[in-house]
Amino acid sequence: LLHACKCFRANALRSPKRNYCAAANEKPLSDSSQEHKFVPFNQLIASRREEAARSIIVQVKSENSSQDLLSYCLNFGEVKNAFYYSLSNNDNRSNFILVEFKDESGSQAALCQSSHSTKECVVPVQSSFLWFRSNLKAPCLKSNVPQLHIQPNTSPSDSQLLELFSKSSSLSEDVLVLYNRLKLSDIATRLRFVCALQLENAFRGMFPASQVLPFGSSVNGFGKINSDLDLVFELTDHQRPQDSRLVFHSKSLLGTSKTHNQRHLETIADVVQYFLPGCTNTRRILRARVPIIRYKHDLTGIECDLSSTNLSGFFMSELLYFFAAYDRRVAPLVFAVRYWAKQTNLTNPAPGKWVTNFTLSLLVLFFLQYEKIIPSIETLVQQRRPQDERVFVDDNGERISCGFLADIDLLKSVGTEPNDDDLSVLLMKFFDFYASFDLRSCAISLNTGTAIMKPVYDPMYIVNPLEKALNVSRNVSVEECERLRMQAREAAWAMECSLGKAKQKWGLTDLIDSHLTNKLSSHRTGGMKGMRNTPKVAVKDLFRDD
Ligand code: CTP
Ligand code: MG
Numbered sequence: 001l002l003h004a005c006k007c008f009r010a011n012a013l014r015s016p017k018r019n020y021c022a023a024a025n026e027k028p029l030s031d032s033s034q035e036h037k038f039v040p041f042n043q044l045i046a047s048r049r050e051e052a053a054r055s056i057i058v059q060v061k062s063e064n065s066s067q068d069l070l071s072y073c074l075n076f077g078e079v080k081n082a083f084y085y086s087l088s089n090n091d092n093r094s095n096f097i098l099v100e101f102k103d104e105s106g107s108q109a110a111l112c113q114s115s116h117s118t119k120e121c122v123v124p125v126q127s128s129f130l131w132f133r134s135n136l137k138a139p140c141l142k143s144n145v146p147q148l149h150i151q152p153n154t155s156p157s158d159s160q161l162l163e164l165f166s167k168s169s170s171l172s173e174d175v176l177v178l179y180n181r182l183k184l185s186d187i188a189t190r191l192r193f194v195c196a197l198q199l200e201n202a203f204r205g206m207f208p209a210s211q212v213l214p215f216g217s218s219v220n221g222f223g224k225i226n227s228d229l230d231l232v233f234e235l236t237d238h239q240r241p242q243d244s245r246l247v248f249h250s251k252s253l254l255g256t257s258k259t260h261n262q263r264h265l266e267t268i269a270d271v272v273q274y275f276l277p278g279c280t281n282t283r284r285i286l287r288a289r290v291p292i293i294r295y296k297h298d299l300t301g302i303e304c305d306l307s308s309t310n311l312s313g314f315f316m317s318e319l320l321y322f323f324a325a326y327d328r329r330v331a332p333l334v335f336a337v338r339y340w341a342k343q344t345n346l347t348n349p350a351p352g353k354w355v356t357n358f359t360l361s362l363l364v365l366f367f368l369q370y371e372k373i374i375p376s377i378e379t380l381v382q383q384r385r386p387q388d389e390r391v392f393v394d395d396n397g398e399r400i401s402c403g404f405l406a407d408i409d410l411l412k413s414v415g416t417e418p419n420d421d422d423l424s425v426l427l428m429k430f431f432d433f434y435a436s437f438d439l440r441s442c443a444i445s446l447n448t449g450t451a452i453m454k455p456v457y458d459p460m461y462i463v464n465p466l467e468k469a470l471n472v473s474r475n476v477s478v479e480e481c482e483r484l485r486m487q488a489r490e491a492a493w494a495m496e497c498s499l500g501k502a503k504q505k506w507g508l509t510d511l512i513d514s515h516l517t518n519k520l521s522s523h524r525t526g527g528m529k530g531m532r533n534t535p536k537v538a539v540k541d542l543f544r545d546d
Contacts, residue, residue, distance in 0.1 A: 038325055038408045041318040045213065052128075052193035055100045057299060059131040062095050063148070066457060069132050070145035073099050074229055076113065077106020082146055083187045085153040087301045096299065096443050097148070097366050098190055100386075109322050127198050129277050129299050151185040153301070155226045165509050173425035174508040176538045179332035184223040191300040192218045192229050194215070198278075199231065199306070201329075202271060209237040212306075213314050220317040221324025222334050222361050228415065229297075231306045233312055257397035262286045268306065269293040290395065311392035315402055318390075319465060320378065322364055325408055326374050333426055334364045336508065343512040344487045346480070353461070353477035355484060362446060362462050367430050371421075375414035375467050376449030380404035383411060396466060402466045414457035435489035439481050443471075 010111070032062045039047075060069055063084050073079050081100040084091050101107045107128070116124045156164070164181060165174045184192075192214050200212040216230030217223035255261045265286060273282040278299035284290050292307045307313070338357050341347045348354045355363075368374045381404045389403040405411060442451035443461035447468070454461045456471075459478040464470035491511055498506040 024123050032543055040406050041219075041321045042406065044321075045219065048189065048193045048425060049197065049273035050104075050404065051100065051190065052102050052197045054102070055098055055190065055194055056107050056110055056128045056130055057096055057098050057194055058190070059129075059299065060095050060097055061132075061134055063150075065132060065134065066097055067097075067145060068134075068140055069097055070099065070148075071140040071142035072132075073101070073106075073110060074142055074145065076101070078102040079106070079146055081149065083149045083151065083190065085151075085187055085191075087153075087298075089512050098187065099195070100190075107127045120399070123275055124276060125202075125275050127201065127277055127485060128194055129198070149187070150182075151187045153185065153188055153191075153247060155224060156181055162509055165507050168507065169505055170428070171421045171505075171507045171511075175332045175336045175423040175427065178508065181341075182224045183331070184218070184227070188223075188225050189218070191302060194233055194385045195229060195300055195302055195304060197403075198276060199233070199268075199272070202276060203233075203268075207235055207237070209239055210235050213311075214312040215317040217357070220320035220361075221331050222320065222338075222357075224335075228303045231304055232311060233264075233306060233308045233310060233346045235264070235309060244405060252513075257309070257393070258291070258395060262291050265293050265306070265308050268308070272306075282394065300324060309393060310395060312394065312402075313399070315392060316466055318406065319380075319404065320361060320365075322404075322406065322408065323368075323374050327368075329421075329423055329426060330365070330368060330374065332423055333368075333430070334361050336423065336427055337364050337430060338488075339508070340491065340512055346484055351475075354473055354480050355473065355476055359460075359473045359476070362465075363445070364430065364445045366424075366446055366449070366462075367433050369446065371419060371426070372417040372430065373417065373426075374420050375411070375416055375449045377404060378449070379414050380411070381447075385410075392466075400467065424495075428492060431488045431495065433488075433493035435492050437485075439485070453456060453534055 002539060018354065048378075058069055060066065066082065068086060070082055073315070078079070078101065079099055080102045081098075083098040085098070086095045088094075092141050099107075099110075104268050110130075111126055111128070114126075114130055114343050115138070116122055151444040161178065161181070164177050168174050168177050196212045200244055203210055211234045213232050213234060214229060216231055217227040231416075234276050266284060268286050269282050272279045272293065272295055278297050279295045280298050282293060282295040290307050290310065292305050294303070296303055324334075337360050338347070341355065341357075346355055347357060347360070347361055347545045365374065369376055383405040384403040388406050389401060391399055391401050394400050437451075439460050441454065443454040443463060445452045445462060446465050452463070458471050458474050458476075459481045460471075460476040462472040494511060495506075498510060
């Protein structure tokens, strides 16, 4: 392996650098060594929410209507940015423009001046989703409209990716191509925040302090363009003065925190289903360990999973975001491992006993801790400041405190070591690590950054970094653990064997060669149809009571 690593290192693209462009932080990871300032997670969420409040999404006849629409929007305020995206459904293509005003007064004025359709009976809801009536006789054309940004909002197909890989010169470059082409684009991130705000605004009258926050891969640095949108509805109102003599009359919460959580979600589901434009196919998955409602947002193409109250997933995203930003190799490596796992069928969109993308991200982070490339969570906990304290209410109604340092720039003496392995070397070491890691007797703790004894026998045990009594990978079966090990061994072996060959380039395609060829051929013959159509279900759905 050492020999292999040395040879792969010869292809090194760059030395490790902090990646301050993770996730929704928008700036692309380019091959230049350009660095960006680290934006703490809270600031990022706040600025994306504020940006969403200044934005409206308008369906237009075609991209060519942009000039007309943007000129019309200038009547309400200065337009800062405009993004075009389209959605295809069978043979129909719908076109949209996200208009970002400079100030919230612009979007508010646009909404105040908008009307409801008079042609059909509609629920007269106000939201940021509109359509633009064409006026062919007198299109409104002004010269000072901003340039229309066009960014990818759909993932490339397997064959398009292969085409892209064929143009790169090394495995490391393949991984970067994969990352840059699959990761969430700026427009995809904006759409997610507008979807969250639509829900929040719908309940603002009753719950003025409530927030609907995106979490999971939409914000943690590991999101793909077609990832689902995980949302949490936070009802708690922490901001009120505790000593006021005027107290609101309100209803008592009855039953356990889980039962009232289920009831609230049921009511929210009705509002989503009957009132909110764009939201279709609402499903109530209320008996899961974490009750959620799931719906498709037809005007953004995003599949949404809404849970209520428990912010642990949100804080977990902050933690992952920190690691994604810590070193520029972290996110591309996670993408490569997820891609390999998908192609080798280790992950599966249907719920079950297999590893999930979230589990894979933690496996990569643990491996990087072992390599001393990223610090342990305990290091971050030790260096936390008072403002880093995070509190959430778990599924049993218990308050849990989980502070960790949120600003990378303040991190000192972290116990990591200089490491200039390139992505191909790291990928190879990752496979080698899990080909021999004793999952049977050891649990993985990202808190300590070490393997520990399993507290109970589950085939795969990854300590939940925030709720330490829980196992993140409780669903994974003995067979799937073994398959992971075997596939990792096969991958490490394939990489090692490639070194003896005189072939010019050995890349991701070679790594997943046989699996991908099978998939592409069964795709052509329609063999994978049922599989591809299976709706995506997250790990949180796996622990059903019934
Ligand atoms: N989560 C958690 N504990 C679990 C499962 C999930 O804390 N046992 C949180 C994590 O923050 C995770 C988020 O819920 O990122 C969303 O879960 P999921 O959608 O399954 O994973 P993602 O990371 O969003 O990945 P994907 O792109 O597959 O949606
Ligand atoms: Mg998700």
